[in-house]
Amino acid sequence: MGLKRDVSLSTGLRYRGPGGYLTFILHRIGGLGMAVLIAVHILASFIGGKLGAGINNIYENWAFQAFVFFCALFHAINGFRITLLDLFPKMLEHQSEAIWIEWAVFIPLYGLCLYVILSTGLGG
Amino acid sequence: MKTKTKTLSLKERGLTNFESIMWVFTRLSALGMYALILFALIGALVMGARNNMNLADVMRWSFMPNVTHVEGTDLQDLEPWATPFWKLTASALLLLATAHGVHGLVVIADDYIVTKRGRNVVRLLSIVFMTAMMLMGLWIIWTS
Numbered sequence: 001m002g003l004k005r006d007v008s009l010s011t012g013l014r015y016r017g018p019g020g021y022l023t024f025i026l027h028r029i030g031g032l033g034m035a036v037l038i039a040v041h042i043l044a045s046f047i048g049g050k051l052g053a054g055i056n057n058i059y060e061n062w063a064f065q066a067f068v069f070f071c072a073l074f075h076a077i078n079g080f081r082i083t084l085l086d087l088f089p090k091m092l093e094h095q096s097e098a099i100w101i102e103w104a105v106f107i108p109l110y111g112l113c114l115y116v117i118l119s120t121g122l123g124g
Numbered sequence: 125m126k127t128k129t130k131t132l133s134l135k136e137r138g139l140t141n142f143e144s145i146m147w148v149f150t151r152l153s154a155l156g157m158y159a160l161i162l163f164a165l166i167g168a169l170v171m172g173a174r175n176n177m178n179l180a181d182v183m184r185w186s187f188m189p190n191v192t193h194v195e196g197t198d199l200q201d202l203e204p205w206a207t208p209f210w211k212l213t214a215s216a217l218l219l220l221a222t223a224h225g226v227h228g229l230v231v232i233a234d235d236y237i238v239t240k241r242g243r244n245v246v247r248l249l250s251i252v253f254m255t256a257m258m259l260m261g262l263w264i265i266w267t268s
Contacts, residue, residue, distance in 0.1 A: 031228045038225075039257060045192075046260040069180065072187055080158065083151045116180045 023078050023099055030075035037068055062121025069113050077106045146227050153224040160217045164189040167213075171204050189214045192268050211265050218261040226254040 007015075015021070037059065044055035058064065081102050085091050091098070139145060165186040173182050176198040184193050191206035199205070233246045 035225050042260050045264045079154050083154050113180050116178050
């Protein structure tokens, strides 16, 4: 038995949804990204030796760090909004305002981290 | 509604169901992780991060306060960063994050794997994966 979805992949990808949809999907991408990258990082550190160091060198590359920081920061900030709104459901009325605040916190914070990672990684 | 939610017992609220308990755990473990991250951030500043580390390095330490995460910085003395106190903090963060994360993976998998047998396999794999990550992570923290 498989899943029955009545829309094509292209229709699915074009779906823009209401306010919380983008944050929902980015939260999943962030969580999955962290799970995969951190699991590989833990495995590499556990194995050690040349192979472990080689994998960790790739992981510590500026491009990977930029992605890991995106995953961790977005997941943490969006997760904070989800937790607050779930624990205080009356605040759900202000969900779209909460999402705007979330972006206002995430963009400058991630921007700063990205600037530091890129300026260091690209020979700054 | 005849009874206010607040007056209902845990059983009446349906919190005896494993998935409901994990729903609450996911939110509370997130709060626990924020507290530990903030704690590690303050600790880093107290131990001299302001003059010897950049923003990305401080964040990296805060998200997992393991001494190997500050080896590449300008810090001269790494001893205070490798105390059992920080190893305990890192262990707490690791255990919370692994349980939170692996349950999150199960939630995502449940959206795509809908058969009872498939879901049981996912749960079995998740327990094996979670235990392995916890043991390997603890070994790394306490031997580095």
